[in-house]
Amino acid sequence: MTKKLWGGRFKKGMHPALQCFSYSLKTDKELFESEVLVNEAWAKMLARTGIITEKESRAIRKGLAAVAKMLEGQDLSLYADRYEDIHTLMQSELEKKVGAVAKKLHTGRSRNDLVVTSTRIYLRGKVLVIQYEIQRLQKALMTAARRAHDLIVPGMTHLRKAQPVLLAHHLLAYVEMLEEDRLRLCDLMKRVNVMPMGAAALAGSALPIDQKFLAKELGFEKIAANSMAAVSDRGFLAEFLADLSILWMHLSRLAEDFILWNSEAFGYVELDDSFATGSSLMPQKKNPDVFELVRGRSGVVFGHLQAMLTIQKGLALSYNRDLQEDKPGVFDAIHKTTIALEVLSLTVDSLKWNKKNILDSLEDDTLFATDILEYLVRKKVPFSESHAIVGKAVRYAADSGKKLREFSLNDWKKFSARIGAEVFDLFDAAASVKGKKTIGSTHPDQVEKQLKRWERCL
Structure with a gap:
């Protein structure tokens, strides 16, 4: 069993059941590369502020590089029964590489x-x-x-x-x-x-930790x-x-x-x-x-x-x-x-x-009900009245088994005298999408603008 980053206060070692329950290396092994970066920056900072000597800092950083090289590409889960977490693994392996000076790395910080x-x-x-x-x-x-x-x-x-x-x-x-x-x-x-x-x-x-230096080294903005x-x-x-x-x-x-x-x-x-x-x-x-x-x-x-x-x-x-x-x-x-x-x-x-x-799916001519409604609105029929007219036409089509495009002009006139022969031109999917006028609509020109914008951006 390896030494932990704590334990001086305890008379007994951790029970194996608790060890199994609480150890996290199988999970936090993902932090390996980040941990290496933080440790390197921390060792530099400790020397920069005089907490350790430059010689000690170099020894620690050399050891960290050796540990990182040794562990890189390994399945760190294999160490999970020996080390409590990624921090303990790094610290213990560093001590094996450089000896007692490694114990100074954890100065001024906590897990x-x-x-x-x-x-x-x-x-x-x-x-x-x-x-x-x-x-x-x-x-x-x-x-x-x-x-x-x-x-x-x-x-x-x-x-x-x-x-x-x-x-x-x-x-x-x-x-x-x-x-x-x-x-x-x-x-x-x-x-x-x-x-x-x-x-x-x-x-x-209470130690003179140079946080600004650390932030710059590690790429933090604040x-x-x-x-x-x-x-x-x-x-x-x-x-x-x-x-x-x-x-x-x-x-x-x-x-x-x-x-x-x-x-x-x-x-x-x-x-x-x-x-x-x-x-x-x-x-x-x-x-x-x-x-x-x-x-x-x-x-x-x-x-x-x-x-x-x-x-x-x-x-x-x-x-x-x-x-x-x-x-x-x-x-x-x-x-x-x-x-x-x-x-x-x-x-x-x-x-x-x-x-x-896809073309067959457009055979359902109720798809054009809104086009007929807006056609009536353009003919100055009030919106709510236009809505009711088209709704009745759709209901009649369902009841009679007729398609809307199969109505005669006389059939349409029964619902509104304002409907003319141009109603038959509305049962056209291409005309429907081209009829849209708003920004962001399905009008081909609007869709082309969207496509060109994304082609520039991506």
Whole structure:
């Protein structure tokens, strides 16, 4: 059993059951690279302020480099039964390399400020990776939108056909949502990039810790203004998981759309064989598991957010061991998010549109009911009256088994004398989308503007 970073006050060693229960190296091994950075900067700072000599600092840093090289690429879980956490592993292995001088590295600091500093550095890097993967998915959707060209699909509300929209317009809606997700993570960085080192256990340090030097070395924009908040608040992790949860909500909606479009009921899109799975019993099946897994895993990420909030809700200031449980959900959410974005990008790039099925879906002429309504409004029929006229026509069509486009002009005149022969021109999906006039609408010119804007930005 290795020596811990504490123990002088105790007469007995830790019970093996408690050791198994409380050790965290299997989880916080993720912080290895961040821990190395903090330790190197801390050793420099200790010499800079005269707390240790430059010779001692060099010896410590040389030892840290050797430990980092030795452990790099290893499965640190193999050390989990010997070391309490990543901090103990690094400290113990450093002592093996350089001897007693290693004991000076922990001067002026606590695991409380060390772990949250390492976590913030780790999170900074992972946020950048996630933002990159978001943009990859945006590019894939934008490319799919460009390939869709002038394809028109029924836009839906309440999962019922509503109005014709360009397929590209539908896909670009997700590009917009993903951009908001990316920008939320950009804003989060202002609260992540705050350095806790110097807070020590909770009250700060009486030693001349040069926090400004540390912040510069470690790339932090600010130093934590309150030492108790610095070591005990994980609001930045809750915010991160909230941002990821919103992202996953959007990914789940995107997945649901593709699940529907891939179903026999819609048949708009076909998955490439390399991004589909089969059935162990039914040989005909080609299943959209990639999208179903995204939809399912969104719930796991939502759960991590709820766990983070619940872990913190009853904690009196300042640090409590409950906070050891802040990391598993964060690490899992990061892994799930990164791989999901990557796989979604590749899947979207491989999709093939079934133009015939998409065109067939436009045969439902109730899709043009709103076009008829707005036609009447342009003829100066009050909106509410126009709404009632078209509603009655739709009801009559349903009762009689006739399609709206099959009505004669006399049939239309029964609902309103203001309706003329031009009503028959309204049953045209291309004319419907071209008739839209508002900014951000599905008009082809507006969609082209969106596409060009994203082509410039991404």
